[in-house]
Amino acid sequence: MGEKVLWEHGKSGGSKFISRRRIVYLETYANEKGNGLRYLQMLAKQYPTVQSASSEIINLQAILNLPKGTEHFMSDIHGEHEAFLHILNNASGAIKEKVDLLYSDSMTKGERADLATLIYYPHEKLEEAEEAAVSAEELGNWYKVTLNRLVDICRLVASKYTRSKVRKALPQNYGYIIDELLNTNIGMFNKKEYYTNIISTIIHIECAKDVIIALCDTIKRLIVDHLHIVGDIFDRGPRADIIMDCLMGHHSVDIQWGNHDVLWMGAATGSRTCIATVLNNSITYNNLEVIETGYGISLRPLALFANEVYQNVDTSCFATKIVNNNVTYSPKDLELAAKMHKAIAIIQFKLEGQLILRNPQFHMQDRLLLDKIDYKKGTVKIDGKEYPLSDTDFPTVDQNAPYLLREDEVRLMEQLKAGFQRSEKLQKHIKFLYSKGGLYKCFNGNLLYHGCIPMEEDGSFAEFELQGEKLSGKALMDHAEAVARQGYYAKGGTPEKQFGKDFLWFLWCGKNSPLFGRDKIATFERMLVPEESAWTETKNPYYRHAMKKEVCLRILKEFGLEGQYSHIINGHVPVKTKQGENPVKAQGKLIVIDGGFCRAYQPTTGIAGYTLIYNSYGIRLSSHEPFDGVKDAIEHNKDIVSTSVVFERADTRIKVAETDTGELLRANIEDLKWLLLAYKMGDIKENHNV
Numbered sequence: 001m002g003e004k005v006l007w008e009h010g011k012s013g014g015s016k017f018i019s020r021r022r023i024v025y026l027e028t029y030a031n032e033k034g035n036g037l038r039y040l041q042m043l044a045k046q047y048p049t050v051q052s053a054s055s056e057i058i059n060l061q062a063i064l065n066l067p068k069g070t071e072h073f074m075s076d077i078h079g080e081h082e083a084f085l086h087i088l089n090n091a092s093g094a095i096k097e098k099v100d101l102l103y104s105d106s107m108t109k110g111e112r113a114d115l116a117t118l119i120y121y122p123h124e125k126l127e128e129a130e131e132a133a134v135s136a137e138e139l140g141n142w143y144k145v146t147l148n149r150l151v152d153i154c155r156l157v158a159s160k161y162t163r164s165k166v167r168k169a170l171p172q173n174y175g176y177i178i179d180e181l182l183n184t185n186i187g188m189f190n191k192k193e194y195y196t197n198i199i200s201t202i203i204h205i206e207c208a209k210d211v212i213i214a215l216c217d218t219i220k221r222l223i224v225d226h227l228h229i230v231g232d233i234f235d236r237g238p239r240a241d242i243i244m245d246c247l248m249g250h251h252s253v254d255i256q257w258g259n260h261d262v263l264w265m266g267a268a269t270g271s272r273t274c275i276a277t278v279l280n281n282s283i284t285y286n287n288l289e290v291i292e293t294g295y296g297i298s299l300r301p302l303a304l305f306a307n308e309v310y311q312n313v314d315t316s317c318f319a320t321k322i323v324n325n326n327v328t329y330s331p332k333d334l335e336l337a338a339k340m341h342k343a344i345a346i347i348q349f350k351l352e353g354q355l356i357l358r359n360p361q362f363h364m365q366d367r368l369l370l371d372k373i374d375y376k377k378g379t380v381k382i383d384g385k386e387y388p389l390s391d392t393d394f395p396t397v398d399q400n401a402p403y404l405l406r407e408d409e410v411r412l413m414e415q416l417k418a419g420f421q422r423s424e425k426l427q428k429h430i431k432f433l434y435s436k437g438g439l440y441k442c443f444n445g446n447l448l449y450h451g452c453i454p455m456e457e458d459g460s461f462a463e464f465e466l467q468g469e470k471l472s473g474k475a476l477m478d479h480a481e482a483v484a485r486q487g488y489y490a491k492g493g494t495p496e497k498q499f500g501k502d503f504l505w506f507l508w509c510g511k512n513s514p515l516f517g518r519d520k521i522a523t524f525e526r527m528l529v530p531e532e533s534a535w536t537e538t539k540n541p542y543y544r545h546a547m548k549k550e551v552c553l554r555i556l557k558e559f560g561l562e563g564q565y566s567h568i569i570n571g572h573v574p575v576k577t578k579q580g581e582n583p584v585k586a587q588g589k590l591i592v593i594d595g596g597f598c599r600a601y602q603p604t605t606g607i608a609g610y611t612l613i614y615n616s617y618g619i620r621l622s623s624h625e626p627f628d629g630v631k632d633a634i635e636h637n638k639d640i641v642s643t644s645v646v647f648e649r650a651d652t653r654i655k656v657a658e659t660d661t662g663e664l665l666r667a668n669i670e671d672l673k674w675l676l677l678a679y680k681m682g683d684i685k686e687n688h689n690v
């Protein structure tokens with residue numbers, strides 16, 4: 001746009017020039033923006049005077065020069081709410097870093113760890129301090145020292161934001177006091193007494209604890225500007241619902257859906273296939289709490305059905321996996337869980353078969369296994385090869401119509417479906433996943449996705465035919481996301497809704513789906529075929545090709561990203577650190593940050609996984625030790641951030657101007673300048689009465 005010329009010339013003024021400016025303004029602005037004037041009129045409602053528009057320009061221009069806000073990346077949380085909250089609290093080591101920065105000379109290592117833990121868990125640590133103090137005086141002194149320290153840390157983390165942004169982030173309670181404390185420099189003339197007086201009054205009127213909590217919350221709120229979740233919030237671990245609640249309360253977050261998340265999205269929208277699979281996954285880990293307590297979905301119908309239909313049936317192949325040794329289950333509990341597990345798994349296999357048969361375009365006919373069972377021989381034929389089965393006692397399977405649900409199974413699924421659809425909490429969480437989530441995200445030069453960009457053997461982008469259209473690369477991701485949305489938002493009972501629901505299941509485990517990235521899901525084999533070679537799930541060629549820098553550059557380019565500071569940030573695949581695997585691949589272009597929160601996988605990975613921090617100094621990768629619970633973390637001041645490596649350092653401190661927000665702010669500044677011109681031209685009148 002001719003904006004630059006316009007403003008340079010503007011300096012000289014003159015009536016002749018005014019008319020030229022007016023022509024340029026009408027031509028360029030109205031033509032380029034279409035309805036430009038109407039847009040400016042709307043903008044004028046927010047900035048009704050020359051003065052307000054000018055102030056905003058100055059404000060935005062100043063923000064461009066501030067350091068870039070910190071981004072925090074987490075992935076593959078898998079229901080481990082305690083570990084997740086812990087890493088969110090300590091911002092992958094970023095809080096400890098600030099404590100060390102300020103106090104490494106004046107406090108011991110242990111004291112600093114104690115202070116950091118207070119910031120993570122203020123309620124618990126305050127109780128501890130209260131109990132430890134021998135007198136009110138000692139406690140008062142502790143409050144005083146702690147309040148001063150927390151204000152210093154808070155001031156440090158607030159220093160890279162505008163005062164207005166900090167003010168908006170302050171908690172309602174005590175926000176005004178914290179604002180005063182943050183902005184009072186005790187070195188300033190006349191202010192020392194004022195400052196110390198605020199602190200002593202806080203202690204005197206017995207609200208030190210509340211102010212400490214408010215300060216700790218403010219530090220945690222300001223330390224990270226934006227959170228990215230690279231998928232797989234759900235399944236395996238105990239309470240994904242608590243994680244979702246926490247994300248909903250977060251000030252700024254985006255989510256790239258993982259295969260486990262879309263499965264839950266499908267279940268919430270009423271796909272019976274997804275519901276059966278969600279239940280199978282949960283019962284596999286004997287984790288019914290998330291369903292019953294978290295989402296208030298009663299499993300009584302399933303328990304009754306399983307007890308009746310699977311009363312005298314062999315369920316030895318369906319014993320649940322117990323990962324958390326702190327919980328003990330009675331043999332009766334375990335027996336019932338195995339029956340429920342078998343009942344729902346068989347329903348799942350039937351419904352999957354129906355879905356595959358009605359969607360030949362998914363090319364998943366090789367997963368139709370219930371009709372490949374030879375009950376006499378006790379075998380199943382998979383890809384033309386016969387395998388012995390460890391169980392053929394399937395009382396509800398009709399050999400002549402193996403994919404048909406029995407009437408009691410239909411009734412059961414209707415009850416369960418109603419439970420999923422009527423769970424207010426689940427529906428709220430899934431809506432949130434739709435509003436904050438997507439299949440991928442381009443953010444400040446990085447490309448984030450959970451699984452893969454499907455590829456052919458030769459490394460070219462794999463083509464999928466979806467609803468008559470051949471799609472690959474970015475177009476595939478965009479289309480797939482649109483269909484995933486259709487599954488939730490299309491009108492019930494329509495073919496669009498049905499296809500959308502089926503497609504959510506396809507995204508979960510479909511052949512080479514961008515979220516799953518494997519040629520098949522071997523749930524059937526893992527449960528029923530003892531021969532382990534049948535369990536192999538072959539990864540999409542992407543996982544081989546993406547190890548090369550040039551391939552990553554090609555992927556980034558496909559998504560419109562290039563340059564030294566662009567990376568792919570991937571989840572989904574646990575990094576086997578124990579076997580010497582490095583999360584940084586393709587000469588630094590690909591970072592795999594499976595958070596490794598999942599306890600079941602920790603013995604294989606060797607550590608609990610990785611998270612990423614991207615601040616104004618560059619990118620830092622943190623590795624984590626397994627989390628042993630909040631109690632242990634508090635008692636031993638555990639950070640669980642074992643090592644933190646700077647993986648890429650910026651040459652100079654990165655400013656907001658260089659970020660996506662910077663681009664947006666520049667566009668806003670430009671619009672506001674046009675608005676100023678419109679005021680000056682008289683096309684829009686100022687309004688001083690607001």
Ligand SMILES: O=P(O)(O)OC[C@H]1O[C@](O)(COP(=O)(O)O)[C@@H](O)[C@@H]1O
Binds near residue numbers: 259518521523
């Ligand atoms: O180890 P589990 O919980 O039995 O799950 C195994 C299944 O999970 C999957 O790995 C998918 O989950 P991820 O997205 O976490 O990898 C399947 O490929 C596999 O069949």
Ligand SMILES: [Mn+2]
Binds near residue numbers: 232515
């Ligand atoms: Mn995954």
